[in-house]
Amino acid sequence: MSADRVAVPARPERTLFILGCMATACAVLFMLIDVGGQWDFVLPFRGKKLATALLVGYAIAVSTVLFQTVTGNRVLTPAILGFDYLYVLIQTCLLFFLGSSTVVNLDPRLLFGVEVLIMVAFSGLLYWGLFGGARRNLHLVLLTGVVLGVLFRSLSSFLQRLIDPNEFIFLQDRFFASFNNPDQELLVVSFLVTLGVSVLGFRMLRTFDVLVLGRETAINLGVDYQRTVALILVLVAILVSVSSALVGPVTFFGLLVSNLAHAVVRTYKHELILPAAALVAAVALVAGQVVLEHVFAFDTNPRVIIEFVGGLVFITMLMRKAPG
Amino acid sequence: MIEAKNVTKRYGTTLVVDDVSLRLPVGGITSIIGPNGAGKSTLLSMISRVLPMSSGNVLVDGLDVVTTPGDVLAKRLAILRQDNHLTSRLTVRELVTFGRYPHSKGRPTVKDQEHVERAIQHMGLEALSARFLDELSGGQRQRAFVAMVLCQDTDYVLLDEPLNGLDLKHAVSMMKQLRTAADTLGKSFVLVLHDLNFASCYSDHLIAMRDGKVAFQGRSEDIMRPDVLRAVYDLEIAIQQINGDWIATHYR
Numbered sequence: 001m002s003a004d005r006v007a008v009p010a011r012p013e014r015t016l017f018i019l020g021c022m023a024t025a026c027a028v029l030f031m032l033i034d035v036g037g038q039w040d041f042v043l044p045f046r047g048k049k050l051a052t053a054l055l056v057g058y059a060i061a062v063s064t065v066l067f068q069t070v071t072g073n074r075v076l077t078p079a080i081l082g083f084d085y086l087y088v089l090i091q092t093c094l095l096f097f098l099g100s101s102t103v104v105n106l107d108p109r110l111l112f113g114v115e116v117l118i119m120v121a122f123s124g125l126l127y128w129g130l131f132g133g134a135r136r137n138l139h140l141v142l143l144t145g146v147v148l149g150v151l152f153r154s155l156s157s158f159l160q161r162l163i164d165p166n167e168f169i170f171l172q173d174r175f176f177a178s179f180n181n182p183d184q185e186l187l188v189v190s191f192l193v194t195l196g197v198s199v200l201g202f203r204m205l206r207t208f209d210v211l212v213l214g215r216e217t218a219i220n221l222g223v224d225y226q227r228t229v230a231l232i233l234v235l236v237a238i239l240v241s242v243s244s245a246l247v248g249p250v251t252f253f254g255l256l257v258s259n260l261a262h263a264v265v266r267t268y269k270h271e272l273i274l275p276a277a278a279l280v281a282a283v284a285l286v287a288g289q290v291v292l293e294h295v296f297a298f299d300t301n302p303r304v305i306i307e308f309v310g311g312l313v314f315i316t317m318l319m320r321k322a323p324g
Numbered sequence: 325m326i327e328a329k330n331v332t333k334r335y336g337t338t339l340v341v342d343d344v345s346l347r348l349p350v351g352g353i354t355s356i357i358g359p360n361g362a363g364k365s366t367l368l369s370m371i372s373r374v375l376p377m378s379s380g381n382v383l384v385d386g387l388d389v390v391t392t393p394g395d396v397l398a399k400r401l402a403i404l405r406q407d408n409h410l411t412s413r414l415t416v417r418e419l420v421t422f423g424r425y426p427h428s429k430g431r432p433t434v435k436d437q438e439h440v441e442r443a444i445q446h447m448g449l450e451a452l453s454a455r456f457l458d459e460l461s462g463g464q465r466q467r468a469f470v471a472m473v474l475c476q477d478t479d480y481v482l483l484d485e486p487l488n489g490l491d492l493k494h495a496v497s498m499m500k501q502l503r504t505a506a507d508t509l510g511k512s513f514v515l516v517l518h519d520l521n522f523a524s525c526y527s528d529h530l531i532a533m534r535d536g537k538v539a540f541q542g543r544s545e546d547i548m549r550p551d552v553l554r555a556v557y558d559l560e561i562a563i564q565q566i567n568g569d570w571i572a573t574h575y576r
Contacts, residue, residue: 072411206430212412213422216374216405221476222398222426268412 012265012272019264019279026286027054033294048184053289055190056243056250057257057281062201063239064254065261065277069211069270070232071142074262075317077254080142082149083240084249085156086122090115092156092171096163100170108186116193116241123237127230190242197235201274204228208270252310257281259313325350326371326401326480326514331380333366333536340366342536343380352506352528353513357520357547359557362533364516365406365484371514372403372482384480398426402476405484408469410457416468417453420444423475443475446501448494462489470498474505481505482514487522495519499526520561520572524548532556544570 030050035042067078078084094103094111103111126141126148160168201208207228210218219225243250261277288305326348333341341363348354356364369375371382373389382389384401402423420443424436432440444453447467457465466489473481486502487495503526505511517523523530523544530547532540534556540547547553548570553561561574 074411206425209430210422210425212414213410213419214408216369216403217408217422219374219394220372220398220403220473221422222393222395224394262412266413268414268418 012267012269012276015264016272016276016279019276019283023279023282023286026283026290030286030290033290048187049289050286051191052187052246053285054282055187055194056246057285058278059190059194059239059243060250060254061257061261061277061281062198062274063236063243064258065270065274066201066208066232067236067254068258069208070229072212072214074259075255075314076142077252077258078236078240079249079252079254080149081123081126081145082152083119083123083145083237084244085149085152086119087115087241087244088249089152089156089159090118092159095167095171096159100167108183109189112186112189112241112245115245116238119237119241120234123233124230127233186245190246193238194242197238200231201235204231205270205274208232209268212268250306252314253281253284253306256306256310256313257284259317325383325385326512327383328367328371329381329383331367331370331382332378333363333370333375334378339536341370341377344536344538345380346531346538346541348512348514349529351510351512353502353515353526354529354531355515355517355523355527356531356533357517357523357556358533358539363536364533367533368403368482368484368514368516369405372401373397374403374405395426398476398478400478401480401482402473402478403482403484404469404473404486406488408465413456413458415454415456416449416460416471417444419457419468420449420453420471420475423472423477426476439475439477443471446474446505447471448497463491463494466490467494467498478511480512480514484516485518486515487517487519495522502526520548520553520574521569524571525569548572 027050031043031046064077067081068074068076098106126144160171163171207223210221210223211225211228213221215225218228257277257280260280261273264280265272265276267273292305328344328346328348331341331344331346332339340361344363344367356368358364366375370377371384371389373382373394376390384392384397387397387400389397389401417440420440421432421436423443424432424439428436444450447470449464449467449471452460452464452468457468460468466486470483470486473483483502486498490498499522502513502515506513506528515523515527524547525544527544530541530544531538532547532552539556540552548563550561550563553559553563553572557574559574561572564571564573
């Protein structure tokens with residue numbers, strides 16, 4: 001008996017606690033480093049940035065983990081369904097057809113609402129077109145997503161080439177990930193939306209666990225598979241909208257966060273893996289922002305670093321999966 | 325009772341299961357035999373709602389499997405398919421506990437834990453219960469999955485090739501355990517088996533499929549006959565009665 005007990009995993013609760021401490025430490029560091037006496041200005045200013053970073057980290061982490069649970073694949077992220085580039089396309093189209101002066105004057109909450117609706121409608125369409133009939137092939141959905149993602153990206157870059165260079169700069173500002181200019185109203189709306197999604201998801205935590213066993217076993221255990229998958233895709237679409245609206249598309253970040261979380265917690269239980277992923281995201285984003293502001297003095301863009309590290313991890317994972 | 329009416333599965337123009345109507349007896353072990361591609365697994369998958377059918381319907385105790393909510397069916401019917409691969413690491417006990425999900429919705433009670441322990445014991449997995457599934461051999465993993473399905477405690481248990489990857493000892497003990505469960509707990513098992521002799525020795529009812537249709541069905545002595553098996557397998561199979569069991573010898 002004792003020989004069989006070698007592989008008892010480290011307690012995930014303890015890992016979560018350590019991650020929580022790290023995240024808190026990063027947040028405190030971020031808020032307090034180099035304040036230089038101007039507390040009344042610095043605290044709210046940094047607080048807003050911190051809130052954005054935490055919210056974005058949470059949205060990306062949860063959406064990626066759920067997406068990977070649904071697809072049963074650790075290399076896939078929502079970005080592969082073309083979600084974040086759909087968001088870019090929507091923004092580009094708005095600017096192309098309305099012009100930056102109109103877009104600036106639109107209520108950001110209204111804009112966000114419309115964008116989320118389009119994103120959810122897209123995920124619904126994708127789902128219905130492919131799951132609706134007798135076919136129920138996730139790989140077909142994914143392949144379609146990949147192709148559509150390329151289409152969205154090409155269409156946006158085509159439109160971006162046609163518009164006025166000044167407007168293009170305006171657009172680029174919006175897409176380049178940064179926590180430096182969060183829109184307060186957008187932040188509040190995003191927070192409320194994320195809260196709503198979380199409440200809904202919280203009630204389904206145990207169902208998510210069953211999905212880990214695969215489609216057939218989940219059906220056998222009485223999970224309404226199609227409905228659950230559809231619902232998760234909608235939740236993912238909303239969360240991706242939140243993160244894209246706040247900081248633009250961050251393709252690889254979710255992949256990093258989810259795999260890191262799985263590596264440190266090593267459990268199928270979503271009640272542990274989801275908070276772990278959110279905390280890893282918080283640590284990475286906040287610590288990254290501290291380094292960015294105080295070491296690189298704002299010289300570089302966080303996305304450059306994320307894409308660089310993420311790309312390396314992605315390639316490593318593919319190489320490891322390759323036979324031989 | 326499980327009743328299939330005109331069940332058909334079509335992929336493009338290929339008929340995999342061709343208009344099968346069938347009543348599966350209540351209680352005991354029913355085994356489906358037949359050559360590769362006869363549609364055995366496909367039929368089992370459709371009966372258990374894992375695979376949508378092209379036409380026809382299936383009733384379990386009068387409940388249509390397509391329209392009845394999944395969680396209602398999950399308390400009456402359990403299915404284990406052939407290939408079960410997992411992306412997450414979980415232990416044998418965690419997997420078996422999932423079998424209680426239809427009853428506990430992920431919050432196992434003391435009573436659920438008792439079911440889990442009994443299933444683990446039943447499949448002889450006590451020593452392995454804390455091990456991760458990816459550290460087990462194929463046969464051990466197979467037993468863990470069967471334990472999960474038994475833990476679900478349903479009246480009907482459908483197993484697609486439960487002996488796959490099991491050595492002789494564990495294959496015999498698996499069949500004995502199923503036999504005990506059928507006799508003492510009154511459960512009905514439907515198995516897809518490739519080993520004719522296991523099917524013959526342990527089943528109350530045999531169903532022989534070929535080309536998507538039910539070719540023959542009946543008790544062991546009705547099916548374990550050279551002429552019947554020749555029609556099913558296109559193979560000369562000698563049958564001998566040994567200690568009261570009908571044994572096929574088809575090795576030469």
